[in-house]
Amino acid sequence: DAKTTQPPSMDCAEGRAANLPCNHSTISGNEYVYWYRQIHSQGPQYIIHGLKNNETNEMASLIITEDRKSSTLILPHATLRDTAVYYCIVKGNNDMRFGAGTRLTVKP
Amino acid sequence: NAGVTQTPKFQVLKTGQSMTLQCAQDMNHEYMSWYRQDPGMGLRLIHYSVGAGITDQGEVPNGYNVSRSTTEDFPLRLLSAAPSQTSVYFCASSFGLGGTGLTDTQYFGPGTRLTVL
Numbered sequence: 001d002a003k004t005t006q007p008p009s010m011d012c013a014e015g016r017a018a019n020l021p022c023n024h025s026t027i028s029g030n031e032y033v034y035w036y037r038q039i040h041s042q043g044p045q046y047i048i049h050g051l052k053n054n055e056t057n058e059m060a061s062l063i064i065t066e067d068r069k070s071s072t073l074i075l076p077h078a079t080l081r082d083t084a085v086y087y088c089i090v091k092g093n094n095d096m097r098f099g100a101g102t103r104l105t106v107k108p
Numbered sequence: 109n110a111g112v113t114q115t116p117k118f119q120v121l122k123t124g125q126s127m128t129l130q131c132a133q134d135m136n137h138e139y140m141s142w143y144r145q146d147p148g149m150g151l152r153l154i155h156y157s158v159g160a161g162i163t164d165q166g167e168v169p170n171g172y173n174v175s176r177s178t179t180e181d182f183p184l185r186l187l188s189a190a191p192s193q194t195s196v197y198f199c200a201s202s203f204g205l206g207g208t209g210l211t212d213t214q215y216f217g218p219g220t221r222l223t224v225l
Contacts, residue, residue: 043112043198043200043216044216045216046213046214046215049212087150091212096212097152097167098143098151098152101150
């Protein structure tokens, strides 16, 4: 079973920040949080990952709560091309299991 | 680098037929995995391999076999195709899953769309 809980869908206005939440209350101390996205029917694409500290790269920012039980992926200026399904994943021992994800729709 | 390649892109089978989905990567990744994605659903892990000669089962392994004779290739075999195996199949690879974060980042292939009649 996936170790994460995400809302099934969200909308965001183009140009605004998209904040996608993820609950991972059973995360272990050495487990990383990963975010991937899947645009249409393409293969998933890596976005960002983190352990304890907040992370930022050219695509997004990842905010992890101090107790590590939840996190938020932030797309600072969403565009129409960011419309996709976003997956929050907590890596298991030897595998990476995807849940249902959040379908983000960016609207003009 | 070509990254992760999958063949074929599309396949139609009749119930009971067998076939092999091919997956190859040229990044010298140790870890490879197979997922299936049913319409409107997330990805489910079928099998994975942490290196040549080593494979293990994921969430939904029944009806599928894998082997890993080389680092580059990780074929998925359907033994006797059933309509329930109609799905899109994705192969992925990464340097490893050693827990260091960046090395666990998976790269996905474009997928194989399989229909079983």
